[in-house]
Amino acid sequence: MNTTTPAGATPRIVTVLVAAMGGEGGGVLADWLISAATACGFPVQSTSVPGVAQRTGATNYYVEIYPVPAEQLGNARPVFSLTPNPGDVDIVAASELVEAGRMLQGGFVHPRRTTLAASTHREYAVVEKSAMGDGRYDGQRVIDAATELAQRSFLFDMRALAWRNGTVINTVMFGAMAGSGAIPFSRETCEQAIRASGKAVEASLKGFAAGFNHVTGVAAVVGAAPPAATTSPAAAPVHPRIAALPEPLRHLLGHGLRQVADYQDARYGDLYMQRVESVLALEQPFGGDLPVTRETARYLALWMSYEDVVRVADLKTRGERLQRVRNEVGARGNEPLRLTEYLKPGLDEVCSLLPPTASAWLRKRLAHKAHKLNVGLHMRTDTVFGFAMLCGLRSLRVMRRASARYAIEQQMIDRWLDTVRRAIAMSPRLAYEIALCGNLVKGYGETSERGHRNLGAVLDDMQAALAAPHPGAASIDQAAARVRAAREAALSDPEGRTLARALGLPAPAARTHPIHIVRRKPAR
Structure with missing residues (x-):
């Protein structure tokens, strides 16, 4: 540990607070801490408090460890607390940046005591994603506050490190906690706790080593980075109409043209370019960096690739999407994956696919019971029938212009x-x-x-x-x-x-x- 105890003084209970979200292995991490403490003979107690179901549910795991073997205490036993107290936590670990902010807001991080190990990636909350504008929280404010309020802070993208090593973020968190020296266990003891759990041992040890080495500054050998979701703009061929544009617009319009053409077809992409070029021709005489054309091109690409049932089915049946899901859950190449899609089509989704006249007639006829037509569907796309259903919806793209x-x-x-x-x-x-x-x-x-x-x-x-x-x-x-x-x-x-x-x-x-x-x- 980084905290020293004066000679003759009674050792202080080590308090550990872990903030994680559902599915990130926070409970397993707490079990590893308990297993390591038990292996050392230290008295230990663990409690957990489930949070509100935001972003799959945030949960606090609180562990108290008395760093003296029980056999040396005789009949005496430490008195543990069931809940953390503000300013009285030795190490706080957070699996996401705003979760770290929640710990800071609660006063659990103290500048004279607390070590903070947190991931800097974001899992956006419902209120952020549902905002009509850009509702994303400014993560830099959390980073600045963490640097100021924590005695020591270790902030890095733990999720990316976990993905590169084919494991879950809790293993990297455990490694970062051990590497910080804030928990009273050696690296070997922590690794033995992982082995004793018997859960994905090799992958967990790789993630633990990655987190430990990142915090201690030791170079680590990590796995290959996950494949990029899209083709690099530099590697993609440049469309002749994009090459003819002024330099400030090429990158943005290149992305816009690819998105619109991918959404429908090349002819739809030509329509996008015609619309943007009509604005550019009027703005170019004014000079400058062409802000009107730039913003028009940005929002026009998003608007022309509007969301509908056909688009959802198209995206859900793409090979790169299925591979991304396998990577996220850590499924190996030969392991079967059960994938269930949750859909809730209603009257609006059905009518939007019909020709205008038929759509207006159906809306008028069924408007009084539209709420009864919102039926939740659980469609397994790992089956032939479920995947074929989505492929059938995807094939309706050829009829989109008539909708x-x-x-x-x-x-x-x-x-x-x-x-x-x-x-x-x-x-x-x-x-x-x-x-x-x-x-x-x-x-x-x-x-x-x-x-x-x-x-x-x-x-x-x-x-x-x-x-x-x-x-x-x-x-x-x-x-x-x-x-x-x-x-x-x-x-x-x-x-x-x-x-x-x-x-x-x-x-x-x-x-x-x-x-x-x-x-x-x-x-x-």
Whole structure:
């Protein structure tokens, strides 16, 4: 341990707090600590507190170890605590950056006592992923706080290190804890605890060694990095139309063109390029780094590759996706993998695939019982039938251009692009703000409908400003500020009330959500 005890003084209980999420082996890590303490003859106690089910459920594991063999204590026994106390923890280990932030917020990390070992990767919380804008938490704030509040901190991407060694993150955490010297066990004792567990011993020892060596600064031999999910831009051939673009746009539009063509076909990619080039031709005379074209290209690629049932089925049946799942769960090449997909298609998903006339008729006919049509499906794609079902949905891509959803999206895209092009002639700054409004439309179902409504309201509001024959600089600046305020309001409030206030519109009526009482089925 790094903490020394004065001669003749009673040794202090070593307190260990582990913050992990479901499926990351936090319980196994606590068992290893107990096994190592038992092997040394140290009295030990462990408790766990399950957390709220965010990001598969965060759990605290608390272990107290008295670093004196029980045989030397005679009849005396230490008194352990069931829960950690703020400022009274020797080592805190966190399997993810915001989990480390949770420990910092709880006051468990003390600058004169606590060693912090945490992974810097992110598993985004529901509130981050469901935000209408960029809801990601600034991880650098946690890193800065950890550096300031911990006596010693070891912060690195433990998940990547675990993947490179074909193991789970808890093994790397255990190695980092042992390498820090904050737990009263030798490396050999920790490795023996892993062997005694009998669970994926060789892979666990590799992960332990990787974490230990990273913290101690010893060079380690690690496995190969996981295969890249996509082809490197440098290795991919450059499309002739991309090569003809100005340098600041080539990288972004190269990604956009590949995504759109992959979503549908090469002809759809040509449509993407035509739309971007129409904006570029109007902005190029103004010079600069072409911000309007850049942001238009960014959000146009995302919008044109909108999410639908066909896209979901396509992505779920790709070989690289299946291989990524195998890598994440640590399945070897000859091991069978049972994979269950959770789907919940509803009336909106079905109608969006139909032609516009048939879609409108079906929506009107079944609107009164749409809630009954949201059926949860558990589809096993490791079976021939389940995989064939998804492949059948994927094959509907050839019919996408005839679907109602396609017609709605393309109509709104054309309206947005027309407003951007008209605004460029007046002011590139105003056009830039309107181009950023492409971020309002995303997702599917109610989320997509809300985005369409919000964008439509912003574009309607701009018609008067764009129709002015000779607007002055002040009125242009005012219009740009108004668009920016409206966009930020739309992204901050899913109910649309903030946007209505920003545009001077009546507040939207509160939406009713019926409560359906379902008779409970008797247990079998």
